[in-house]
Amino acid sequence: MSYPEKFQGIAVLDHKDYKHPKKVSFDPKPFHPSDVDIRILNCSVCGSDCHSAQGNWGMKPKPHVVGHEVIGLVTKLGPNCTSGLKLGDRVGVGAQVFSCLECNRCKSNNEPYCNKFVTTYGQAYEDGYVSQGGYASHIRVHEHFVVPIPENIPSELAAPWMCGGLTVYSPLIRNGCGPNKKVAILGLGGLGHMALQIAKGLGAEVYAISRTSAKKEDAQKLGADHFIATKEEPNWTEKYYDTFDLILICAGSLTDVDFTTLPNVMKVGGAIRSVSIPDESQMLTLQPFGLVGVSIGNSCLGSMEELKQLIKLVSEKDLKPWIETIPISEKGVQEAFEKMERGDVRYRITFVDFDKEFGN
Numbered sequence: 001m002s003y004p005e006k007f008q009g010i011a012v013l014d015h016k017d018y019k020h021p022k023k024v025s026f027d028p029k030p031f032h033p034s035d036v037d038i039r040i041l042n043c044s045v046c047g048s049d050c051h052s053a054q055g056n057w058g059m060k061p062k063p064h065v066v067g068h069e070v071i072g073l074v075t076k077l078g079p080n081c082t083s084g085l086k087l088g089d090r091v092g093v094g095a096q097v098f099s100c101l102e103c104n105r106c107k108s109n110n111e112p113y114c115n116k117f118v119t120t121y122g123q124a125y126e127d128g129y130v131s132q133g134g135y136a137s138h139i140r141v142h143e144h145f146v147v148p149i150p151e152n153i154p155s156e157l158a159a160p161w162m163c164g165g166l167t168v169y170s171p172l173i174r175n176g177c178g179p180n181k182k183v184a185i186l187g188l189g190g191l192g193h194m195a196l197q198i199a200k201g202l203g204a205e206v207y208a209i210s211r212t213s214a215k216k217e218d219a220q221k222l223g224a225d226h227f228i229a230t231k232e233e234p235n236w237t238e239k240y241y242d243t244f245d246l247i248l249i250c251a252g253s254l255t256d257v258d259f260t261t262l263p264n265v266m267k268v269g270g271a272i273r274s275v276s277i278p279d280e281s282q283m284l285t286l287q288p289f290g291l292v293g294v295s296i297g298n299s300c301l302g303s304m305e306e307l308k309q310l311i312k313l314v315s316e317k318d319l320k321p322w323i324e325t326i327p328i329s330e331k332g333v334q335e336a337f338e339k340m341e342r343g344d345v346r347y348r349i350t351f352v353d354f355d356k357e358f359g360n
């Protein structure tokens with residue numbers, strides 16, 4: 001059996017053996033009148049995919065199909081869909097597939113903070129169906145969590161914005177990133193390389209902060225006006241005293257970030273925001289004195305309204321994530337996970353050739 005009765009995906013069947021995923025057929029979630037079916041064209045690889053595949057965030061029911069930077073074509077629309085989507089439209093889906101849409105948080109464009117949040121893979125909906133992600137032939141999702149993709153953005157370049165891009169866009173825009181603001185991006189991996197482009201696109205004066213100068217040239221090409229290598233300038237927090245309106249921490253872990261000295265570089269009223277999702281056991285220590293005049297917070301994804309704004313910005317400013325493409329398959333997913341584990345990605349992997357693998 002195949003679509004519409006069954007979807008196909010490349011699934012983790014054992015967290016310990018996550019690097020050997022298998023091609024499986026699985027049941028789609030029951031079709032709700034507000035749901036949309038999407039035939040997948042591309043899916044990029046987010047750090048969360050690897051964490052979830054390895055079981056770092058708890059044991060997931062199997063098969064476990066990850067992937068939440070999805071681009072595809074609308075193949076079916078429920079009778080209650082009212083957002084104006086049409087069959088054949090090219091659309092994207094990110095890391096969230098459900099929220100209540102009725103609570104204060106949902107109604108104020110804070111869907112990621114709704115307590116009925118369902119993440120795109122590995123989480124049960126209220127009816128018990130466990131969500132399945134985008135390393136798959138299709139995805140079925142409530143229309144609210146689907147965003148149209150303008151024609152001038154190629155699919156494989158659109159995918160990384162769906163989670164990674166939105167995750168950095170939201171704290172940038174919520175903390176005033178724009179003209180006449182000095183904004184620093186700390187950590188130049190998958191998220192950081194998108195944050196540099198977005199901050200520059202929003203008109204800020206952009207600083208890239210990294211441990212060494214290894215990525216200096218990349219950072220400049222991505223839009224950084226200034227570059228700080230913290231290991232090579234040990235006194236950087238004194239040198240840049242009272243400089244930044246906003247620092248966005250995009251490092252994979254917070255253990256290397258010195259929260260005792262970091263507030264020195266902030267202007268009064270400045271914001272330090274982090275989007276890193278560390279292991280559950282990681283703790284943060286900081287001295288309350290360091291927080292005088294400065295706020296520190298963690299951000300989670302972004303709203304669908306913000307995703308639409310981001311896609312408009314990407315389209316207008318012609319922003320392009322730097323990607324490597326890998327054909328989707330059991331072997332392809334293995335290769336991607338191995339590259340991610342080695343930190344050998346500049347700066348995002350996008351899976352391609354879904355039609356070949358799944359015979360759509």
Ligand SMILES: [Zn+2]
Nearest residue numbers: 046048163164
């Ligand atoms: Zn993600």
Ligand SMILES: [Zn+2]
Nearest residue numbers: 100103106114
């Ligand atoms: Zn809600």
